[in-house]
Amino acid sequence: MKLNNIKARWSEGKTVLNGWLSMANAFSAEIMAEQGYDSLTIDLQHGFIGYEEAKPMLQAMRASGVAPMVRVPWLEPGIIMKALDAGAWGVICPMVNTAEQAQSLVSCVRYPPTGSRSFGPTRVSISAGADYGQYADDHVVCFAMIETAEAVNNLEAIVATPGLDGIYIGPADLTLGLTGRKYRTGFDREEPEIVEAIKHILDVAHRAGKKAGLHNGTPAYAARAAEWGFDLVTVSNDVQLLRASAAASVQKFRELNEGAARNSQPTQPGGY
Numbered sequence: 001m002k003l004n005n006i007k008a009r010w011s012e013g014k015t016v017l018n019g020w021l022s023m024a025n026a027f028s029a030e031i032m033a034e035q036g037y038d039s040l041t042i043d044l045q046h047g048f049i050g051y052e053e054a055k056p057m058l059q060a061m062r063a064s065g066v067a068p069m070v071r072v073p074w075l076e077p078g079i080i081m082k083a084l085d086a087g088a089w090g091v092i093c094p095m096v097n098t099a100e101q102a103q104s105l106v107s108c109v110r111y112p113p114t115g116s117r118s119f120g121p122t123r124v125s126i127s128a129g130a131d132y133g134q135y136a137d138d139h140v141v142c143f144a145m146i147e148t149a150e151a152v153n154n155l156e157a158i159v160a161t162p163g164l165d166g167i168y169i170g171p172a173d174l175t176l177g178l179t180g181r182k183y184r185t186g187f188d189r190e191e192p193e194i195v196e197a198i199k200h201i202l203d204v205a206h207r208a209g210k211k212a213g214l215h216n217g218t219p220a221y222a223a224r225a226a227e228w229g230f231d232l233v234t235v236s237n238d239v240q241l242l243r244a245s246a247a248a249s250v251q252k253f254r255e256l257n258e259g260a261a262r263n264s265q266p267t268q269p270g271g272y
Helices: 007-011 026-033 050-064 077-086 099-108 132-139 149-153 155-159 171-179 191-206 221-227 238-263
Strands: 018-019 038-041 065-073 090-093 141-146 168-169 212-218 232-235
Touching: 007 018, 007 038, 007 065, 018 026, 018 212, 018 238, 026 038, 026 050, 038 050, 038 090, 050 065, 050 077, 077 090, 077 099, 090 099, 090 149, 099 141, 099 155, 141 149, 141 155, 149 155, 149 171, 149 191, 155 168, 155 191, 168 191, 171 191, 191 212, 191 221, 212 221
Parallel strands: 018 038, 018 232, 038 065, 065 090, 090 141, 141 168, 168 212, 212 232
Antiparallel strands: none
16 A cells, blocks of 8 residues: 555654645646645535545546545535545544544544444555555544634543544634634634634644644745644645736736836837
């Protein structure tokens, strides 16, 4: 069985750089996979992607060696198991608020006797190796998202769940869950109480021997998170990167074009 690049990075004491895919397109997934990320996550929760569209994206990423993960829409056994059978090296599950939900998540990800995952590695036995069933539980990564006040209150019990590799913080929902609409929505939190909450979650996870991931909007904030000790940091997503690059290109042209128009003196009026 092939080695999961995420766990390989962790074994070397390195932070995993994770990218995020929100567009349902195999070619854009292939492009992102070639940019040097350690892992890429296909977002089935908020992304513009369904399961049928995720399958060719997983196939397109294979040649790069990047570790593919899937954020599933919810804690639902069917889609979790299908994502793994399709070739995901890891699952990120949103809105895990209790130890019981964390246990249910692990059960969907792990084969018996640890869990209740049904055996049927349709594609992953090809992409990961014919002996996948024997070693999958040692390689597949299982993340529970901590995003609510309830999850924070139950954090000690959640991270004590056997078979759970780590927690993943969604700072936008965490901020909403802890403070309502007191602050702006989004990532890269600067409010002292939210930063304190993020670091608290990180510390509790590490004390329990679990990994911790954080969703970020910029490379600068992700670098700060890595300095804090986060084991996996996500930087933006394909939609935001495309939008920012396109906007910068248009703005630069407007600046150059308008500047050239102001300074130019046509010598042949009417020419084309």
